[in-house]
Amino acid sequence: MEAIGIDIGGTSFKIGLVDGKGKLLDSFSYPVDHLKNQEDQINELGEKINDFLQKKEIGKSEIIGIGIGCPGSIDSSTGFCDYSNNLKWSHLNVCGILARITSIKCRISNDANVACLGEVKFGVARKYKNVVMLTLGTGIGSGIVIDGKLYEGNQGKGAECGHEVIKMNGRKCTCGRRGCFEAYASATALIKDTKAKMRKHKDSLMWDYVKQDIESVGGKTAFECAKKGDKAAIEVRDRYCFYLAEGILNICSIFRPECIILGGGVSNQKEYLLNNLVPLLEKANYGFGLGPKVEILIAELGNQAGMIGAASLLF
C-alpha cells in the first residue's frame, strides 16, 4: 500500500509517493502560484496529483490516502488550514477541496508535527514511542509523539514548544509574548546574535567568513568560525547552546521523552552541535539522578522529511 505525502512550503509544493516502509518511490514539485487565489492553489494541486497518478498508471484504489504537512495553524480534525502566514492562507478547506478533486481521503497536520511522526515511524527515532522533535529554522517548530501517536492538542493547536518562555520579560516574539524559546534558539535568533557580536568585534574571523558582508551571515557562520577557534564566534556558539539547552530542559521536565530530535538548518551541525549542547544538559542533571536519560538525536530524513512525514499520517 502506498500513500501520497505533500510537503507544503512557502515557495513550492513537493508531492511524493511513499510506500508502507517510508520509502520515497517517486516525487515531483512545482512553485506555488501566489497570483492564484487560495482555493485555486489547492484545485491546481489536486489536478497535478490526478495527472501524476494517471501518467504513472497508478489506480486510485492503490493509494490509501493523501497526507499533508502544512506550515501555520492547522485544524487536523476539520482538515482546514486556519491560518498560514507564509502562504497568506486563512480558513482554507485544504482536505475538503483536495478530496473532492482527487476522490482520495486526505489528512493534514502542522509541518513540524508530520516531520516528527516521520522520524518516529521511519527515521532516526524508529525504536522510540515518546519523542519530541524541535525544528530549528526560521522559528522553532515542534512535534510531540506520545505512546507512538501524534499529540496535537485541542483543535491541533498544541505542541508549540517554540513558544515556551525561557526568559521572563525577554525578547519580543512574533506570537506577542516575550522571552519565547524561539526568540533565542531559532536560526533567526542565532543569525541576529551573530551579527550583533560581529559589530562589536571587527577583528573576528566571522567577517572574513562572510567576505565583509554582514548580510551574508547565516546559521552556520558562528559555528564554522568557532571550529577555527575564533573567540567571538565561540561566545555566540556557547550562548546559543545555552539557550537551546534551557528550552530542552523544560521539555525534559514536562515530557521526559525517550529522545528529543533536532531538525532544521541548525541541526546540520550534527555531532558538533551535540558535542556543545549535551554537556550543558548533563550539567543540569537532565538525564542522571532524577530519571532516565533523554537521548538527543539529529533528524535523518532531511529534505524528504516533509513528504515522508506527511505520508506517515496514513500509515
Ligand SMILES: [Zn+2]
Ligand atoms: Zn512566542
